[in-house]
Amino acid sequence: MPEQKIVLQAEHLGINFGGLKAVDDFNLELCEGELVGLIGPNGAGKTTVFNMLTGVYEPTEGKEYLLGNCLNGKKVYQIVAAGIARTFQNIRLFREMTVLENVMAAFTKDIKYGMGRTLARSGGFWQEEESAYTRAIELLSLFGLQDKKAELATNLPYGQQRKLEIARALATDMKVLLLDEPAAGMNPTETAELLDCINLIRQKFHVSILLIEHDMSLVMKICERIIVLDYGCTIASGTPAEIAGNKRVIAAYLGEEDEEEGSVC
Amino acid sequence: MNPFILFIQQLVNGLRVGSIYALVALGYTMVYGIIRLINFAHGDFIMVGGYTLAFTVPLMVAAGMPAWLAVVAAIITCAITGVLVEKLAYSPVRRRGNRMSSLITAIAMSLLLENGAQVLFGANPRGVGTLFTLPNIGMFSGTTLLTIVLGALVMVALQLFVNKTKMGRGMRAVSEDKEAATLMGVHVNRTIAITFAVGSALAAVASLMYCAQYNQVTTTMGSMLGLKAFVAAVLGGIGVVPGAMLGGILIGVVESLSKAYIGTLTGGVITSAFSDAIVFAILIVVLLVKPAGILGSNAGEKV
Amino acid sequence: MMKLKKDSQKGTLLNFAGIAVLFAALLVFQQSSLATPYMRGILIQCCYVIIMVTSLNIPNGFMGQFSLGHVGFMAVGAYTSALVTKALVQAGVPYTGLPGYAMFLIAVLVGALMAGLFGLMVSVPALRLRGDYLAIITLGFGEIIRVIIQNIPIAGGKGLAEGQAGQPLIGIKNFSNMYAIVGLTIVCVALMYAFVRSKYGRAIKAIRDDEIASEAAGINTTYYKVLAFTVSAFFAGVAGAVFAHRGLGTLQTSDFTFVKSTEYVLMVVLGGMGSLTGSIISAVVLSILPEALRAFAQYRMLIYAFLLVLMMLFRPIGLCGTWEFSLLDTLRGIRGHKPKKPQAPAAVKREEVSEDA
Numbered sequence: 039m040p041e042q043k044i045v046l047q048a049e050h051l052g053i054n055f056g057g058l059k060a061v062d063d064f065n066l067e068l069c070e071g072e073l074v075g076l077i078g079p080n081g082a083g084k085t086t087v088f089n090m091l092t093g094v095y096e097p098t099e100g101k102e103y104l105l106g107n108c109l110n111g112k113k114v115y116q117i118v119a120a121g122i123a124r125t126f127q128n129i130r131l132f133r134e135m136t137v138l139e140n141v142m143a144a145f146t147k148d149i150k151y152g153m154g155r156t157l158a159r160s161g162g163f164w165q166e167e168e169s170a171y172t173r174a175i176e177l178l179s180l181f182g183l184q185d186k187k188a189e190l191a192t193n194l195p196y197g198q199q200r201k202l203e204i205a206r207a208l209a210t211d212m213k214v215l216l217l218d219e220p221a222a223g224m225n226p227t228e229t230a231e232l233l234d235c236i237n238l239i240r241q242k243f244h245v246s247i248l249l250i251e252h253d254m255s256l257v258m259k260i261c262e263r264i265i266v267l268d269y270g271c272t273i274a275s276g277t278p279a280e281i282a283g284n285k286r287v288i289a290a291y292l293g294e295e296d297e298e299e300g301s302v303c
Numbered sequence: 304m305n306p307f308i309l310f311i312q313q314l315v316n317g318l319r320v321g322s323i324y325a326l327v328a329l330g331y332t333m334v335y336g337i338i339r340l341i342n343f344a345h346g347d348f349i350m351v352g353g354y355t356l357a358f359t360v361p362l363m364v365a366a367g368m369p370a371w372l373a374v375v376a377a378i379i380t381c382a383i384t385g386v387l388v389e390k391l392a393y394s395p396v397r398r399r400g401n402r403m404s405s406l407i408t409a410i411a412m413s414l415l416l417e418n419g420a421q422v423l424f425g426a427n428p429r430g431v432g433t434l435f436t437l438p439n440i441g442m443f444s445g446t447t448l449l450t451i452v453l454g455a456l457v458m459v460a461l462q463l464f465v466n467k468t469k470m471g472r473g474m475r476a477v478s479e480d481k482e483a484a485t486l487m488g489v490h491v492n493r494t495i496a497i498t499f500a501v502g503s504a505l506a507a508v509a510s511l512m513y514c515a516q517y518n519q520v521t522t523t524m525g526s527m528l529g530l531k532a533f534v535a536a537v538l539g540g541i542g543v544v545p546g547a548m549l550g551g552i553l554i555g556v557v558e559s560l561s562k563a564y565i566g567t568l569t570g571g572v573i574t575s576a577f578s579d580a581i582v583f584a585i586l587i588v589v590l591l592v593k594p595a596g597i598l599g600s601n602a603g604e605k606v
Numbered sequence: 607m608m609k610l611k612k613d614s615q616k617g618t619l620l621n622f623a624g625i626a627v628l629f630a631a632l633l634v635f636q637q638s639s640l641a642t643p644y645m646r647g648i649l650i651q652c653c654y655v656i657i658m659v660t661s662l663n664i665p666n667g668f669m670g671q672f673s674l675g676h677v678g679f680m681a682v683g684a685y686t687s688a689l690v691t692k693a694l695v696q697a698g699v700p701y702t703g704l705p706g707y708a709m710f711l712i713a714v715l716v717g718a719l720m721a722g723l724f725g726l727m728v729s730v731p732a733l734r735l736r737g738d739y740l741a742i743i744t745l746g747f748g749e750i751i752r753v754i755i756q757n758i759p760i761a762g763g764k765g766l767a768e769g770q771a772g773q774p775l776i777g778i779k780n781f782s783n784m785y786a787i788v789g790l791t792i793v794c795v796a797l798m799y800a801f802v803r804s805k806y807g808r809a810i811k812a813i814r815d816d817e818i819a820s821e822a823a824g825i826n827t828t829y830y831k832v833l834a835f836t837v838s839a840f841f842a843g844v845a846g847a848v849f850a851h852r853g854l855g856t857l858q859t860s861d862f863t864f865v866k867s868t869e870y871v872l873m874v875v876l877g878g879m880g881s882l883t884g885s886i887i888s889a890v891v892l893s894i895l896p897e898a899l900r901a902f903a904q905y906r907m908l909i910y911a912f913l914l915v916l917m918m919l920f921r922p923i924g925l926c927g928t929w930e931f932s933l934l935d936t937l938r939g940i941r942g943h944k945p946k947k948p949q950a951p952a953a954v955k956r957e958e959v960s961e962d963a
Contacts, residue, residue, distance in 0.1 A: 092822065094818075113821075113826075114821035114822060115821050115824050115825055115826045115827070118821070118822060118823070118824035119824055123822070123824075124822055126818075126819070126822070130816045130818060130819035130822070131815075131816070131819065132811065132812045132815035132816060132819065132820075133815050133816070134811070134814070134815055134880075134928065135808070135811055135812065135815060139808055139811070142805075142808055143808045143809065143811075143812040143820070143823055143825065144823040144824060145805070146805045146808060146809045146812075146823070146824060146825050147824040147825065147826075148824075149805045151804075151805070153801075153806075156800055156801060156804040156805075156806060157797050157800050157801065158800075159614070159618075159800060163804075164608060164610065164611040164614070167610050167611075167804075168608055168609070168610050168611065170805075171610060206823055207822075207823075209823075210823060210824045340738070341738045341741075341742065392915055392918075392919070395919055396918050396919060396922075399919070399922065400918065400922045401922075402737050402738070403670065403672060403737075403879075404918045404922040406672060406737070406738060406741060407871070407875050407914065407918055408914075408915060408918045408919075410674075410868050410871065410872075410914075411872070411911045411912075411914035411915045411918065412911075412915065413868075414868065414872070414907055414908075414910070414911035414914070415908065415911040415912060415915065417907075418905075418907040418908040418911060419908055421904070421908075422904055422905060422908055526865075530745075530864075533742065534746075537739075537742070577753060577757065579749065579753060580749065580750045580753040580754065583746035583747075583749050583750050584746075584750060586742065586743065586746045587731070587743055587746050587747065587750075590735055590739055590742070590743050591731050591734065591735075591743075594735060594739060
């Protein structure tokens, strides 16, 4: 097997919220093209890990590397520019903008024309607008949304909103995609569609994906590896088969009778 | 005159003005605490109170009763105005729209009250009869001391109300977590209405103290006063009752001292006309350094 | 392929035709007996109000960041341009044969640049806040600017070296003419349209809708917020410069109080937050209406405030919402093609986030 390139690396990431250690010693080596799942009971700190990886929170400990570059302390939009994109647990779309505009907004960082060209409509302005438009339509077509391009994002049905959010993340031309509970609130049909979507994305874009999910069937089906968090600590890491049989994981989800006070690590 | 005496006079003056600001700031803070809205119209409730006084004081005097009893009429009028504004405008907009619509509605209400009063009463100042005839104690006028004492009493009463009574606890509960308060059996809409009523009543008392000093009312009397009281509320910590009191006193003292001393301190470079700008500068500094105010605490946005 | 450009070129051509018609109308107006100083004054008022309201729509409407101190920038533009005109007169420039409107435009440009600079200085600290707090801090800055102008010697009395603090600025020569003012207004509006129909417009609308998601989409929100604010302050400066040169020859700080700011905010809201067309309509209507209904002058603000409350209750997006008038679409519609308009939102959504401090 060829040597896997490590794309995203987290070393001993941790964050303290005024005395409460929300995440402790989180480690991750995400290889190119991999799909890793991040699971754990509610409140385990999964979204907090995402927030750290994307720059929403600055970790109080540890380091994060993307293709060898340290991302600690960078702002959110800088980390996006470096190549990490995410979706949110509660879908965050630009509600009063059209579907097309939602995707095109993500091209902002890549569009090079400045104020001068904008106001004079000269130089490369139209070329860049046209190419952005074309790329946006391509992306939307992938998700079957191109016919709704002039529709306001807020008027889309839930499943399509989720797809639009993923399309927007893809528009940032990222190397790593963080999906936060993409299947939340979906029925089995929609979840199956989402699965197809994710597979399609992996084929077409060769991205590495880190996925938070509660839907265990989805997780077991598509994740190559799974990391389990509980109370901020990593309690298990391995293949789906290993995780399924892991006693600690089961206990974390179902609870243990004689759990001690204090650290669970 | 002895500079020390002058200083004390200005300080006491500041306490007087500050007590008025504190009462108004309390109204702002209580409403903000409960519905997260800066009631831009709050300053204009003072104007409503003032005009009520202007009309009811002669009635009181004619009836042989002490002039200041007219404040009861002012309190009732202001409270009713506050509740009406909440029920007819703020509440429906809050249900339907977003924060910006509520903000705009508050501004619109302020314009409505000011211009409505202008249409009804004209733009010229209107005299209010003498409210108090009090002896001077030492070098301090009776009205000044009364204002400070009255202010302190009201603040203490409010603290007791908010902390010790059932309604007060309800108010605090709603400002912490509306849903949880509902589950605990708190009548949220009624609590909000009462908060407005109490806040507006405080504005009425503030108008009494204002009129005791200046003896006249205009349609715009509430606007600058309201703005500065708002700065006071932010300074002390918006949403925090003791913060409003602290902020009010501080702003009052700063304003008073800056009016008296700024000219001499800076050699005439900055004149006392700047005292308004100084208050706003304080606002800006607070908002940039610690937006939650002296006694306030921050709540972030969940991602 | 280049469909967007073709459409835009068609639209631009049509717009040019429309503007030519407007100018022809202006020419007719100027020659006619209608062109009394009074009517001219109203036209000029329409012009600077249009520029003010459209410029305010950029941060308030398109970007959703509430600024209540916009007249502060107008004041900076007004006073700076007035002082530039005075300086030009003192330097003897009118005798060099430079046409009047050129001197006017120089004054406008300097005034606007100064206003833009102030916009930059105010926005960097102020935009760290949001919602109510941003409104109040911009109000504070607006008032501070006004008080400073009121109390500096160069901006009072005869101005510059002979100035006295605290007096209205007098003796401002008016080198402009109607064509320059109207032309300037059209150019400003066109520039603002161009700004909004670009990556900048998309970025600021995204910021309005969800700032956190904007960051996650790679948008440097601080940069775009400050930029939008600065651009809008620049145009407010243009409006101020036009105001200063409206012919009365005087300027006083009482024209730039926060009450005036709220009036402009009112116009933005009524016209539609996110629609430049709406801003133009409300600017024109609310400038002409008070003159047409002189009898009801005292009720003017009362009625506006009432309208505003009604608008918030029943149509919070304002008269035009986010709809923009397009000559191209209108003509296509008349010819039977379907214009490409997004549907209006089903209802105004409540904000999901519970707290914004």
